[in-house]
Amino acid sequence: MTTASKVLLIVVANGCLFVAGAGVARALGAWSRPAELRRMLGVSFIAGVAAYGVAAQLLYVLGFSLRLWQALLVCGILAATGFLGGSGSAQGTPSRPFSRLEILPAALAALMLLLLALDSIFQPLASWDAWTQWTAKARALVVVNGLDPNVLGSVVYSDWHLDYPLLVPALEAYGFRFAGIDYRIVHFQQWFLLLGFALAFIDLLRPRVRPLFMWAGLLAILWAPKVGSETIAANADLALAVFAGLTGITAFIWITESSRVSLGLCALFAAATMATKIEGAYLIVIVLAFTMVYVARRSRRLMWATAVAGAIAFVGIVPWRIWVAIHHLPATYSVSAALDGPGLHEHSRGPISTLVVFGQLFSPRAWLLLVPLSFVAAAALARAGLPYRRRRLLIVAAAMFLTVGTVNSLLIPGPSFPHSWRASDSLLFVLLFVTGALCLIAVARSRGLAAWTIGAVTAMTGTFIMMYVLTPYPFTWHLGTSSARVILGPALFLAALAPLMLERAAAGGGTPLVTATTLGGDPGSR
Amino acid sequence: MFTNPHPLTAAEVLALCGGAVMVAVLVLLLRRRSLSLPTLVAASLLASVLVSAPFTAWAFVSDVRAARDLSPFDAARVGAESNGIDTTVIDRIARRIPEQARYAIVLAPGADPDITSVFRIWALTVLLPRVAVADARKAEWVVTFGASPARLGVSASGVRRVRSNRSRRLDAWVGVAR
Numbered sequence: 001m002t003t004a005s006k007v008l009l010i011v012v013a014n015g016c017l018f019v020a021g022a023g024v025a026r027a028l029g030a031w032s033r034p035a036e037l038r039r040m041l042g043v044s045f046i047a048g049v050a051a052y053g054v055a056a057q058l059l060y061v062l063g064f065s066l067r068l069w070q071a072l073l074v075c076g077i078l079a080a081t082g083f084l085g086g087s088g089s090a091q092g093t094p095s096r097p098f099s100r101l102e103i104l105p106a107a108l109a110a111l112m113l114l115l116l117a118l119d120s121i122f123q124p125l126a127s128w129d130a131w132t133q134w135t136a137k138a139r140a141l142v143v144v145n146g147l148d149p150n151v152l153g154s155v156v157y158s159d160w161h162l163d164y165p166l167l168v169p170a171l172e173a174y175g176f177r178f179a180g181i182d183y184r185i186v187h188f189q190q191w192f193l194l195l196g197f198a199l200a201f202i203d204l205l206r207p208r209v210r211p212l213f214m215w216a217g218l219l220a221i222l223w224a225p226k227v228g229s230e231t232i233a234a235n236a237d238l239a240l241a242v243f244a245g246l247t248g249i250t251a252f253i254w255i256t257e258s259s260r261v262s263l264g265l266c267a268l269f270a271a272a273t274m275a276t277k278i279e280g281a282y283l284i285v286i287v288l289a290f291t292m293v294y295v296a297r298r299s300r301r302l303m304w305a306t307a308v309a310g311a312i313a314f315v316g317i318v319p320w321r322i323w324v325a326i327h328h329l330p331a332t333y334s335v336s337a338a339l340d341g342p343g344l345h346e347h348s349r350g351p352i353s354t355l356v357v358f359g360q361l362f363s364p365r366a367w368l369l370l371v372p373l374s375f376v377a378a379a380a381l382a383r384a385g386l387p388y389r390r391r392r393l394l395i396v397a398a399a400m401f402l403t404v405g406t407v408n409s410l411l412i413p414g415p416s417f418p419h420s421w422r423a424s425d426s427l428l429f430v431l432l433f434v435t436g437a438l439c440l441i442a443v444a445r446s447r448g449l450a451a452w453t454i455g456a457v458t459a460m461t462g463t464f465i466m467m468y469v470l471t472p473y474p475f476t477w478h479l480g481t482s483s484a485r486v487i488l489g490p491a492l493f494l495a496a497l498a499p500l501m502l503e504r505a506a507a508g509g510g511t512p513l514v515t516a517t518t519l520g521g522d523p524g525s526r
Numbered sequence: 527m528f529t530n531p532h533p534l535t536a537a538e539v540l541a542l543c544g545g546a547v548m549v550a551v552l553v554l555l556l557r558r559r560s561l562s563l564p565t566l567v568a569a570s571l572l573a574s575v576l577v578s579a580p581f582t583a584w585a586f587v588s589d590v591r592a593a594r595d596l597s598p599f600d601a602a603r604v605g606a607e608s609n610g611i612d613t614t615v616i617d618r619i620a621r622r623i624p625e626q627a628r629y630a631i632v633l634a635p636g637a638d639p640d641i642t643s644v645f646r647i648w649a650l651t652v653l654l655p656r657v658a659v660a661d662a663r664k665a666e667w668v669v670t671f672g673a674s675p676a677r678l679g680v681s682a683s684g685v686r687r688v689r690s691n692r693s694r695r696l697d698a699w700v701g702v703a704r
Contacts, residue, residue: 105572108579115586122593124601131605136651143654156658159647183602216568216575223575225582232589364539365532369547369574373567380563406540413536498571502564 006179007121007188013178014045014192020075021048023082028264032085039207042199046246047265049196050272051078052174053167054316057275060166061319065145068177105215112222113195120187120232128481130234133160135186138172142181153327162329165320167275168236186234194231197242198222201496204249209503217499220373221492226366230488236277241488243273244283245496248456251291252449252500258302263309270313275320278332279464283489284313286459294452338470349475351429352417353468355408356479357461358432360487362409371491372402374498375454380505382443382450394442401435408432416480449504453497460490533581546577606648610641612690616649619688619700620656623667628657630665630703632680634672637695645671645698662703670699 022037022044030047031040055074056066064070098106125131137152137160144151147166151157175189176182198218205214221227230238250266253259270288273280288310295302331337361371379398383391408428412418436458443454464486471478534542550573554561596604603613623629631649633642649669650658659665668675668682672695675682682701690696 108575111583115583115590119586119590119593122590122596122601124593124596124604126605126608128605128609131651132647136647139651140654144657148657150657151654154658154660156660157650159643159650182598184598212568212572213564216571219575220571223579223582225585228582228586364536364543365534368539368578369543369570373571373574376567377564380567383563410536410540498567502567506562506564 001180003121003184006182006185009179010175010185010188010192013175013189016072016075017048017052017174017192018045019048020052020078021045021050023079024048024051024268025265026082027085028268029085029261030265040203042196042201043203043265045192046196046200046242047268048075048078049171049193050243050268053170054268054271054275056170056174057166058316058319060141060147060170061323063146066141066170066173066177067145071174071177099211102211102215105211105219108219109198109215109222112228113191113198116194116228116231117188117191120191121184123184123187123232123234125183125186125234127233127235129236129485130186131183133164134168134236135172135183135234136160137166137169138176138186139181141166141169141173142176147323149327153323153329155328155330158330161332162327163324163331164236164278165275165280165317167272168239171239172234187232190234190238191231193239193242194222194227197245200246201249204246204253205499208253209499210506213499213502213506217495217502220368220370220498221495224367224370224495226363226484226488227492230485233485235485237485237488240273240276240280240283241492243269243276244280244287244489245492247273247284247287248453248493248497249500251287252453252497254306255291255294255449255452256500256504260305263305267309267313270310271316274313274317279467279486279489281317282463283460283493284310286456286463287493288313290452290456290459294449333467334472337472341470341472342475344470346475348421349469350465351425352421353465353479353483354432355412355425355429356415356417356483357465357468357487358405359409359412360415360484361461361491362405363413363484364406364409365413366484367491370495372406374494375402377498377501377505378443378450378454378494379439381448381501382446382454384505384508385446385448385450386442390442390445393438394446397435397438397442401432401439404428404431404435414480415482415484416476450501453494453501457490457494460493461487464490533585534578539578542577543574546573549573603648606644609644610638610696611645611648612692612696613648613652615688615690615696615698616645616652619649619669619698620653622686622688622700623653623656623669625655627666628659628664629653629667629669630659630662632662632668632670632675632678634670634678637672641695642671665703668699668701668703674699675701 024047025031025040025044030043031037037044052074055078059066059074066074125135140151141147147153152162172186172189175185179185201218202214247266247269250262250269253262254266270284273284288306292303292306295306360366375398379394383394386394411428440454440458444451468475468479468483547570550569551566554569606613631646633646662668662680668680670678670680674687675685681704683704685699685701688698688700
């Protein structure tokens, strides 16, 4: 089979996921009439990927092999769920063509996506995690026809990190069922995640955010070198970041508009985040906890609705965790190993992890100015929600934090700590910690969506730092080989919310978004 | 990303993007009397993307060109090969072991742990659908790396040394377990 044929088959495979997702999105009320589907293309596709990934993991646990006909049947069943919905709950503005001013940024976005598509088609399987874990498991799912306990439930294969969830291997295996096992084509399969994210970003933000903010946010994400390099790495970190970012956007819309459709999509994307990596569960717990606390101030009903959606999202991962427990698979991050390890006694681990993780978060080579400016967007929103006399502390703290963070990223540019601990590192750590804490306090005082966003991102980043501190693996090796990748999740979560925060800041902080009636939103509930 | 050209250093990126942001702010201030912070942030994001786009694009174009030169055969195994093993050794082992057989991998304790780890992970992947077992006594076939089965105290018959074309250190042995 030629490369062109394989590319075509992967396009067909993803077309099936789109059809599946269109059904799921309709069942959730995101669209009802065919004309409305046009403004939900990206959301439908990503919903299809998420629903198929979560369903596939469940079906593998139940003993299905997900051969091509079974995979197509799953897509068909997911598509058929669309007949359950579509009672006219979707409202809002019809799809409108891009204005003349929007054509240039749209072309720039398309250019980057095209470049990455080309790169993904020729990309070799070079990333360590890809060939030692994700694609190895995907190949196994195809070659042994499913979740064979002799392979994927055997400690002999524990180098593959068998307790990690199956969404990414299931998606790659899905691609293999169409185009045959090809270690290059997995990159193209993953590229569709970025394409879906970009389209879903437009679907969700265009009715709510003015074009300048939306295109600035989208272009900064697509052209961030880290996003591009992870798109063609065939790791699970891009998938995690895409689902976490969309969970963030839909949670934000749920908070601001009390839209049931957004809550449904949020639960679906949250389930997919958890089905992607173990770390995904931590990220989702954080987002849900912050969302529940936020909406509880307004209404108990909204809090319970969030809790139910969160519980539904967690249901997707439960069968997998039971399967892992039944087969006594070794835990990649076990609590006992963490507590017995040297992490609690080596006091330099915390400061080193903090400096390295924040160095990666602010890295100009990885993100250009995307992450620092997303923090500024949050600060701008917090500022709009603060009384005048409290704004000064916020502005000073944010400016100091961004300066220290940027200096730190210049001094510690790589994912490894470059030297033994020095007095200057202590100073840097104290400055980063103090300015970060001041910034957090100042933003938290606004008690608004900036506090929700920055609180969640801080908790996510803190969780990763704790994982490094308590790692059962060699500390330096673990930090050096993964910190540059895992930071993609919190960074994309923050960046995806930046245009929404800018819009609210421009509107004065607490005023409604531009259009609140899309996605089944109930303007009266605000 | 297969290649990692990184055309600019972090300081250069900051200088370039910072300069672009300043130009964008000046242009906006000349056109408007007041500039809101959200507009300033969005304009800065756009300016930083536009000024760095040629460099970012070039990095990915270079990557396409380097990746395109690899054959499908090399592209599939560049990860394992670049970590020090000879993957063709495992291809030849696969030809010896029947597809339905169970096998065990035994690694020489004195060999480089990084290389043996890579050998083991790649072998586990490539030898599927053959199933690996932990205990060599329960296996039908034995694969050893770093030393022969006899030297590792593993009982096997019909042992064949599978030589690497690159280095004797990368040789493996395969035999029928007894």
